[in-house]
Amino acid sequence: MNRTAPVCKLGHVQLATPDIDASLRFFRDLVGLDVVGEDDGRVYLRAWNEVDHHSLVLREGPTGVDHFALRASSAAHLDALAVDLRAHGIAVDEVAAGAELGQGDAIRFVSPQGHPWEVYWEMAKGRQDSHLLNQRGKAYLRGSSPMHLDHINIACVDPAAGEAFLADRLGFLRREYVQPTDGPVFASWMSVTSQIHDIAIAMDPPPSLRDGRLHHISYIHQDRSDVLRAGEIMRDAEVQIDLAPGKHGISQAFFLYVKDPGSGHRVELFAGGMHVFDPDWEPVRWDETNIETGMVWVGPDFLPGSGGPMDPTTPCLPEADPAGRPAAGVAATEAGR
Amino acid sequence: MNRTAPVCKLGHVQLATPDIDASLRFFRDLVGLDVVGEDDGRVYLRAWNEVDHHSLVLREGPTGVDHFALRASSAAHLDALAVDLRAHGIAVDEVAAGAELGQGDAIRFVSPQGHPWEVYWEMAKGRQDSHLLNQRGKAYLRGSSPMHLDHINIACVDPAAGEAFLADRLGFLRREYVQPTDGPVFASWMSVTSQIHDIAIAMDPPPSLRDGRLHHISYIHQDRSDVLRAGEIMRDAEVQIDLAPGKHGISQAFFLYVKDPGSGHRVELFAGGMHVFDPDWEPVRWDETNIETGMVWVGPDFLPGSGGPMDPTTPCLPEADPAGRPAAGVAATEAGR
Amino acid sequence: MNRTAPVCKLGHVQLATPDIDASLRFFRDLVGLDVVGEDDGRVYLRAWNEVDHHSLVLREGPTGVDHFALRASSAAHLDALAVDLRAHGIAVDEVAAGAELGQGDAIRFVSPQGHPWEVYWEMAKGRQDSHLLNQRGKAYLRGSSPMHLDHINIACVDPAAGEAFLADRLGFLRREYVQPTDGPVFASWMSVTSQIHDIAIAMDPPPSLRDGRLHHISYIHQDRSDVLRAGEIMRDAEVQIDLAPGKHGISQAFFLYVKDPGSGHRVELFAGGMHVFDPDWEPVRWDETNIETGMVWVGPDFLPGSGGPMDPTTPCLPEADPAGRPAAGVAATEAGR
Amino acid sequence: MNRTAPVCKLGHVQLATPDIDASLRFFRDLVGLDVVGEDDGRVYLRAWNEVDHHSLVLREGPTGVDHFALRASSAAHLDALAVDLRAHGIAVDEVAAGAELGQGDAIRFVSPQGHPWEVYWEMAKGRQDSHLLNQRGKAYLRGSSPMHLDHINIACVDPAAGEAFLADRLGFLRREYVQPTDGPVFASWMSVTSQIHDIAIAMDPPPSLRDGRLHHISYIHQDRSDVLRAGEIMRDAEVQIDLAPGKHGISQAFFLYVKDPGSGHRVELFAGGMHVFDPDWEPVRWDETNIETGMVWVGPDFLPGSGGPMDPTTPCLPEADPAGRPAAGVAATEAGR
Structure with a gap:
């Protein structure tokens, strides 16, 4: 932390x-x-x-x-x-x-x-809805039933600059990152908690290549079986499954990615992950020699920017929505909400 | 079979x-x-x-x-x-x-x-509610969400006689049974399918010792994690859990026993179990030397007749005479419903 | 059955x-x-x-x-x-x-x-190695640790003829099958037990299109988590994973396909599946409108014949003639082994 | 933290x-x-x-x-x-x-x-034995295969004093604790990480009632199914299972307690648990009205001090072993008890 x-x-x-x-x-x-x-x-x-x-x-x-x-x-x-x-x-x-x-x-x-x-x-x-004193809601009433919001994954044009903002202004620490041998930082997994990431920031892949995008929000489940259960629920509800199930190398998270049919926002339903307890944790660097393992350790192939369903990301501040559109006057717009 | x-x-x-x-x-x-x-x-x-x-x-x-x-x-x-x-x-x-x-x-x-x-x-x-052609309902919408009704466990005064009726009239085969070295059959697990049991029939333990009783009905789940999930659901809904979770030795079923709050009927929510595919399957005999292992392989101690929450059973025919046997007019009563 | x-x-x-x-x-x-x-x-x-x-x-x-x-x-x-x-x-x-x-x-x-x-x-x-009387081996000492051999999946040029042989000579019943609207049977899942299949027989996809091929043998596990565990074991042992993890629509099996590094034979490590207890079970027909769902309900995309790692199959009789059919002397060869 | x-x-x-x-x-x-x-x-x-x-x-x-x-x-x-x-x-x-x-x-x-x-x-x-860069060992080669050492549970005569030492000298924070309405602190779950506990310290129950005791060390697993797997492994290896499986209320850990046959030390094989990310986390107090729920949310009944297999604890510093005694100053301290 x-x-x-x-x-x-x-x-x-x-x-x-x-x-x-x-x-x-x-x-x-x-x-x-x-x-x-x-x-x-x-x-x-x-x-x-x-x-x-x-x-x-x-x-x-x-x-x-x-x-x-x-x-x-x-x-x-x-x-x-x-x-x-x-x-x-x-x-x-x-x-x-x-x-x-x-x-x-x-x-x-x-x-x-x-x-x-x-x-x-x-x-x-x-x-306090649960009869269990250290748990506020009742577990497993409906759906995949995650435990808590876990992290967000956001996209921008220059991940190194985004990482610097998160580190310098907000105190996030780099835990793992992707940087090819002779290239810039492509993505970074950062946290202020012991979680391997509270925020991941990555390059918005071409042809989008824009700032201000969301790749996904993520809820963590008690057990990998909950994620498998989510797969059957989502499939039979005709919810789009972008990639699943599998275990990422980076973050070691067991994942299922789906799209909210109402908004198109991508949501990761996951279990597992890692924790960092050492103050001198050396960030794990992934490069062109091991990125495939980093992306998916066990499960369907996936490389960002390959044009599959995992690529498109939703804008945070939609162009079509003047009330939500940052520009020069972002703060003013924001204040006007 | x-x-x-x-x-x-x-x-x-x-x-x-x-x-x-x-x-x-x-x-x-x-x-x-x-x-x-x-x-x-x-x-x-x-x-x-x-x-x-x-x-x-x-x-x-x-x-x-x-x-x-x-x-x-x-x-x-x-x-x-x-x-x-x-x-x-x-x-x-x-x-x-x-x-x-x-x-x-x-x-x-x-x-x-x-x-x-x-x-x-x-x-x-x-x-046909599911989009999956060989599955009729949608899985995992609510609750522990079992796959199908699996078996019943019934009690009577003389299990050997009960076993004989099920075998001779209905064709059930003995798969496993409990019989102490010098004693009568105490319980039998029988099936007409490949399941290790479709019906178990056991002695209604003292002091009840009556005919015509139900010990539990049982629904099978896709995965042991579904049974664990059931435990949390039932506990937070204040449903009585009689015994759970654990794996029986006999039948190798992973179990959770609860009571329907409306009726008091006991329901087993389980996963696993075994199948018998050999026509010359030799029934497995459990006796006083291994019955504890047979009752529970991993999990809470349990011996039938020990006076715990697993003992009481519900009557099938509440209008039956005090000895527990239905009166002569039961069939008529039944028909008149 | x-x-x-x-x-x-x-x-x-x-x-x-x-x-x-x-x-x-x-x-x-x-x-x-x-x-x-x-x-x-x-x-x-x-x-x-x-x-x-x-x-x-x-x-x-x-x-x-x-x-x-x-x-x-x-x-x-x-x-x-x-x-x-x-x-x-x-x-x-x-x-x-x-x-x-x-x-x-x-x-x-x-x-x-x-x-x-x-x-x-x-x-x-x-x-009898286990202390559990109805289980002969000790569970979970090493590896993914399946319960038992479950089924085989074999390939040939004319699945309808293969299905007829299995049905007419050996008594296997069709449980599910793939047949496009105006085409021949492409694959069939058959059993003599209550299992949804003991044998699947499918067309050996082009360009192979030969008789006498094995697609995979399959071992069943107690729990889907065992299959996930297998994924991590196989990945870190550098065993080729052909497709995994996921749940088939047809057979409802949760699967992981790997190749034995010594022989190249494909092995499915799976959990789940279905059982058929009705003597008048109506075989489930899958066609071009739902075959994608049938192949994979939740998990990585897969269609046979698409040229991916799931396509190639191993020959049963390597000395067979170029057409893939064993020569007249095959039986003799077999006897002479 | x-x-x-x-x-x-x-x-x-x-x-x-x-x-x-x-x-x-x-x-x-x-x-x-x-x-x-x-x-x-x-x-x-x-x-x-x-x-x-x-x-x-x-x-x-x-x-x-x-x-x-x-x-x-x-x-x-x-x-x-x-x-x-x-x-x-x-x-x-x-x-x-x-x-x-x-x-x-x-x-x-x-x-x-x-x-x-x-x-x-x-x-x-x-x-670095694993091919996965952020994981050093290979997972799941043998046994239940935990991820990492998680916490220890130690016993003493005066838990409040023990808690004060851990807090004042070492910086551990109280996360949950047991204190009856009119009684002293009976047990405390403390951490310097975000884990709900790195150390639990509890009263050594009568008749032992001694300082310097270990209740158990605990290894955490990736998944609850790993703990279930451990149960079958331990049972068939004739390792004593003290309590299992179940989910604690306090800490929300899914547990299996076994004894190392070589030493008698108790080891908890567990999965799950909770994390605390708020700096103003209010310690959860359990008392006589909810301690049964706190001890076990789902699973076998257990109350400390009830004389069951969970009670006895191993001494840290056996008086009879000079080779195991700490150096001069420590022995004096120890002797001064």
């Missing part, structure tokens, strides 16, 4: 979807998240082993990402982060407590790579 | 429950069966990988079993069975097609051990 | 391998079979939940299959089968008891599709 | 065993650890997903624990820890680099609760 990071974990994601009913059917009935609240047309959901009030917010609108929300390491860290970001030329919006259910004061900003972030400190704890 | 048996498989079970709503919540929402029909206050359910229209019928009434239904090996076998039973002094009722949803002509009778049986040949196939 | 079939199950397979040490390392150390005997340079192996002495025999020689061995339904069935085969023009060799460890008198013949068969009745039971 | 802790993780454990061959058979052949080195009669082992050279050292001698080894957070932290311990009256021995294979300079001390600790900073990385 990064003992000096301004943020302590990935908390939640707010997604915009053109068909919120279809997205709800997907996330609630097939993935198995619980709906825990609604306001202003937004629906809040959580997985069963999460501490916080919610990990996913759905909003109706053109496919996009309103924000990836990180929890600050303390109230003081939150304040210091705003100062630091502004000192580095990032426009920061302040969002009052209550702007989202359960959430205290927060800040929002768009990274140089075009990704919209939110950072908060205070968050209501989730309702 | 028994190549000359009058019956080919266990088809379904009709249970009476004093609280049909509670039983429905259990079987539909927690076990995950699909409701496929209703008539005359009865609710029909099935598991996702069953061929037939239903495997469970719930009827409101004092806790009991209306019948265990076996499928005949052919229409001719059904006719011959009725003749054979009557020739052996068993009262046989004839039930017209349509008395149960999807079912053709059937016969009903009570065995000398006080268990109510139904045998049918024609049965409607289940509705 | 087929109540009148001359044979009752698939018993074992004898494979020829050019590198018996490499094949032993694969089957013993990575798959986890136990070596239970040796004679004349042959090595006998078994899986932990098999009744018989062995399920696999390895012999050093050019890659091939010496025989697929079926157990007769009785001694009388064995005798009658020899008469029937000869009456239909099949050359039958008689093999004396003791020609293979533990085996009684047997017959051998080559089918019109060029596959070498053996049928026996008497077979020694396996040594 | 504790951002200011002197130590960063549990690194390894050195156990004394009266029958090192039996212990090796257990840890190597049945658990599946790899032997990675030997010196001075000690054998070093590791699990497949560990970074460090070893996680277990076996030494022949009366049953005991030579040390629980923690990795310091840095070289400077190691030095500061020695100073701090001495300032608080703890005798600290300095151990030169090379005293154990792969290890740099280290310190050793006995806690006021009688547990022997070692803290080191430098440790050789494990040999």
